[in-house]
């Protein structure tokens with residue numbers, strides 16, 4: 001089940017956190033993985049070394065996914081050069097710039113929309129061409145429970161993550177006839193560097209709203225990414241899967 005042998009995956013923001021866990025989980029299932037990172041080359045190389053030790057190929061690709069069309073095309077081109085194809089794209093790179101709406105400035109708004117929404121759009125544009133040619137592909141977008149239910153202090157983040165769900169469904173509809181699926185993961189509170197800075201009170205409040213009553217791990221999310229990436233998920237597209245302890249229960 002969920003054998004990814006022979007597949008080539010590209011994960012953005014894969015030097016740490018959820019992206020790293022997904023890259024490692026893909027490799028464990030047999031995939032070769034391109035590890036995109038923005039700034040921390042040493043961390044990306046360390047992930048590549050872990051993948052190499054599993055007997056899989058890893059390729060480190062520097063690039064800022066918030067930079068628009070050109071850097072995103074360059075990231076995909078580098079992956080194609082390394083592996084000859086891209087079967088799986090995970091749009092994982094994301095940031096937060098939290099502030100109450102009335103205090104949020106243009107830089108905070110633009111940075112989060114640029115990274116968390118425009119980045120996945122340009123990455124999807126770039127990867128669609130080779131996937132269309134191959135008549136196969138898996139695109140997985142990292143949304144968030146915040147995008148489904150809103151979150152005080154995160155107007156920029158929630159808007160970007162909700163927008164990403166619209167992008168996911170549209171991509172799914174536009175590319176379905178060519179065997180390409182597109183789905184979104186919507187994690188709740190997961191223990192990573194991103195959430196380490198949350199004030200204790202906010203953390204407690206979120207755990208209190210979570211039916212399962214605890215913080216999730218990166219492996220919980222990586223397992224869902226493996227499923228969406230697999231051949232077994234061929235009939236699943238345009239879906240949003242909450243890995244969130246039940247904080248969002250959609251129909």
Ligand code: NAD
Pocket residue numbers: 012013014015016017018019036037038039063064065066067092093094095115119142143144145186187188189190191192193194195
């Ligand atoms: P993280 O900060 O540990 O990792 C994010 C990674 O993305 C970092 O390595 C960062 O350098 C990279 N990145 C940021 N901007 C980039 C850019 N422009 N180009 C390339 N790389 C870039 O955070 P995480 O918790 O692992 O989050 C990963 C994704 O999951 C994000 O999209 C985040 O919004 C989402 N998410 C996280 C949680 C959580 O609770 N941790 C919950 C829901 C959704």
